[in-house]
Amino acid sequence: MSITDFLFFAFAGLTIAAALGVVLSKNPVHAVLFLILTFFASSAIWLMLEAEFLAITLVLVYVGAVMVLFLFVVMMLDINIAKMREGFVNYLPIGALFAVAIVAAMIWVVGPVGPEVMNTDALNQAVTHGPDYSNTRALGEILYTEYVLAFEIAAVILLVAIIAAIALTLRRRPDTKYQTPGKQIKVKRDDRLKIIKMDAEVSDD
Amino acid sequence: MNEMIDNLLTTGLELWNWFPADWQTFLLILGKIILILAPLMICVAYITYAERKIIGYMQVRIGPNRVGPRGWLQPIADAMKLMFKEVIIPSQSDKFLFLLAPVLSIMPALAAWAVIPFDRGIVLTDVNAGLLYILALTSLGVYGVVIAGWASNSKYAILSSLRVGAQIVAYEIAMGFALVGVIMASGSLNMGDIVEGQAGGISSWYVWPLLPLFFVYFISGVAETNRAPFDVAEGESEIVAGFHVEYSGMAFAVFFLAEYANIILISSLTALLFLGGWLSPFEGFVEAGNWLAEPSLLWFFAKACFFAFCFLWFRATFPRYRYDQIMRLGWKVFIPVTIVWLFVEGLMVYAQIGPWSA
Numbered sequence: 001m002s003i004t005d006f007l008f009f010a011f012a013g014l015t016i017a018a019a020l021g022v023v024l025s026k027n028p029v030h031a032v033l034f035l036i037l038t039f040f041a042s043s044a045i046w047l048m049l050e051a052e053f054l055a056i057t058l059v060l061v062y063v064g065a066v067m068v069l070f071l072f073v074v075m076m077l078d079i080n081i082a083k084m085r086e087g088f089v090n091y092l093p094i095g096a097l098f099a100v101a102i103v104a105a106m107i108w109v110v111g112p113v114g115p116e117v118m119n120t121d122a123l124n125q126a127v128t129h130g131p132d133y134s135n136t137r138a139l140g141e142i143l144y145t146e147y148v149l150a151f152e153i154a155a156v157i158l159l160v161a162i163i164a165a166i167a168l169t170l171r172r173r174p175d176t177k178y179q180t181p182g183k184q185i186k187v188k189r190d191d192r193l194k195i196i197k198m199d200a201e202v203s204d205d
Numbered sequence: 206m207n208e209m210i211d212n213l214l215t216t217g218l219e220l221w222n223w224f225p226a227d228w229q230t231f232l233l234i235l236g237k238i239i240l241i242l243a244p245l246m247i248c249v250a251y252i253t254y255a256e257r258k259i260i261g262y263m264q265v266r267i268g269p270n271r272v273g274p275r276g277w278l279q280p281i282a283d284a285m286k287l288m289f290k291e292v293i294i295p296s297q298s299d300k301f302l303f304l305l306a307p308v309l310s311i312m313p314a315l316a317a318w319a320v321i322p323f324d325r326g327i328v329l330t331d332v333n334a335g336l337l338y339i340l341a342l343t344s345l346g347v348y349g350v351v352i353a354g355w356a357s358n359s360k361y362a363i364l365s366s367l368r369v370g371a372q373i374v375a376y377e378i379a380m381g382f383a384l385v386g387v388i389m390a391s392g393s394l395n396m397g398d399i400v401e402g403q404a405g406g407i408s409s410w411y412v413w414p415l416l417p418l419f420f421v422y423f424i425s426g427v428a429e430t431n432r433a434p435f436d437v438a439e440g441e442s443e444i445v446a447g448f449h450v451e452y453s454g455m456a457f458a459v460f461f462l463a464e465y466a467n468i469i470l471i472s473s474l475t476a477l478l479f480l481g482g483w484l485s486p487f488e489g490f491v492e493a494g495n496w497l498a499e500p501s502l503l504w505f506f507a508k509a510c511f512f513a514f515c516f517l518w519f520r521a522t523f524p525r526y527r528y529d530q531i532m533r534l535g536w537k538v539f540i541p542v543t544i545v546w547l548f549v550e551g552l553m554v555y556a557q558i559g560p561w562s563a
Contacts, residue, residue: 003227027299029302029355030302033302033352052332052334053334053337056337056338056341059341059342059345060340060341063344063345064340064341064344064347064377065374065377068347068348068351068373069370069374071351071352071370072367072371075355075363075366076367134334135333135334136333136337136394181530
């Protein structure tokens with residue numbers, strides 16, 4: 001077993017174990033952290049597939065930003081763990097059904113599972129590139145030529161989503177009092193202070 | 206005597222050749238990592254000393270001067286003290302996460318050094334997507350703080366981790382956009398190529414065409430490291446010490462190691478991305494061959510040290526930002542500034558104005 005094989009199996013095992021941890025851990029914060037570990041391990045697998053741009057972007061976007069917000073929200077929840085564990089047995093058959101369906105769908109798409117998969121022609125014909133090959137450049141070239149329309153549409157959809165999210169959460173509250181930092185900075189002495197000239201007062205005693 | 210040294214060398218070589226080739230590469234990489242991290246740790250120790258001295262002089266006091274000559278052994282004494290202190294784990298805390306949090310905060314601060322070039326070709330791994338790797342790793346630093354706050358099971362700590370979560374997500378966007386400007390200018394994600402793209406003396410550094418992005422990047426860097434004036438995560442006047450209020454001993458020290466390692470990292474990155482890293486500012490002004498015109502490690506250190514000094518300078522100068530104003534600065538000032546400047550830069554690249562030809 002070469003070192004790449006070893007690394008692949010290590011990270012693949014870690015991905016599966018962490019994914020199980022997401023489902024099985026009692027505490028939702030632990031589940032979120034397991035999800036982060038899953039992302040991380042799958043990013044390592046992508047890295048070994050020479051997709052370094054996608055792998056690092058997975059960490060940057062999902063681990064670095066999306067999951068921080070996930071953790072943020074889950075941390076704030078006040079969760080009664082005992083209540084959440086209720087009905088585990090009742091829901092088990094439905095859950096098992098979905099798990100079987102997903103595994104079946106994956107086998108249907110990927111093909112038969114077994115040691116012979118490792119030796120198919122497609123795998124042997126996979127082109128490996130040298131260290132000079134830039135995955136980022138290759139992705140950029142294809143993204144801005146062949147798939148430029150789809151890329152732009154995706155960008156517009158995201159923009160609409162941003163605007164919608166802001167519109168949904170924006171509350172105008174004219175009754176609240178708040179400072180405007182710009183105005184605070186612009187304040188001059190004469191706006192706040194008046195100096196009066198007056199004679200010194202002399203007390204009589 | 207010479208014979209003895211020769212014998213020693215040959216046995217050493219034999220021992221080295223005895224290892225399989227894979228192990229030799231592994232040991233070489235390990236040696237390089239130690240060669241980077243050991244000086245880094247010494248720098249971290251002495252930047253704490255520098256901080257206390259510099260802020261001391263700025264406030265017209267002397268600073269530490271008791272341990273060793275002129276207080277030079279102060280960081281060693283501090284480290285010894287922290288090592289022998291008991292690590293107290295709060296009884297109601299999540300013990301595993303409580304101890305994992307300091308590790309999570311120092312891991313990205315050290316791992317990012319893998320792609321930092323110190324001089325032409327002196328880099329641990331010369332990867333194509335180096336800048337992206339750094340951006341991804343620095344975005345992980347927030348987990349240490351957030352998890353520390355949550356696992357401590359203390360209200361001050363959780364308030365701090367909420368503040369940090371929002372602050373870092375806000376500033377990371379501005380920081381990422383500022384780096385997009387550098388990528389557009391250099392046409393590469395490789396750290397070495399970015400520095401080489403700035404060759405030709407002080408006037409060809411990216412800091413001039415990308416001046417707004419430079420300021421946004423460095424100020425966001427200060428905010429990302431939770432340093433004054435953006436240190437609401439600690440905010441000792443409001444929330445005691447924030448996320449590390451429950452930590453003691455070495456667990457506490459690791460958070461500080463991470464913070465100072467991040468300061469050095471951000472300083473080095475600013476020097477590399479905007480100020481030409483190891484390139485000389487006098488290149489093209491003095492005749493070639495003069496040491497002033499030669500690129501060298503010293504220039505890189507000088508530039509990084511200047512920015513590290515700025516971190517300490519800011520701390521001595523500015524009062525802490527109010528939390529809502531931090532958010533306003535991040536979302537309403539920095540992000541629009543970077544987006545506008547990226548647009549301007551795009552126009553400049555399109556019209557072929559400026560130093561970039563690509």
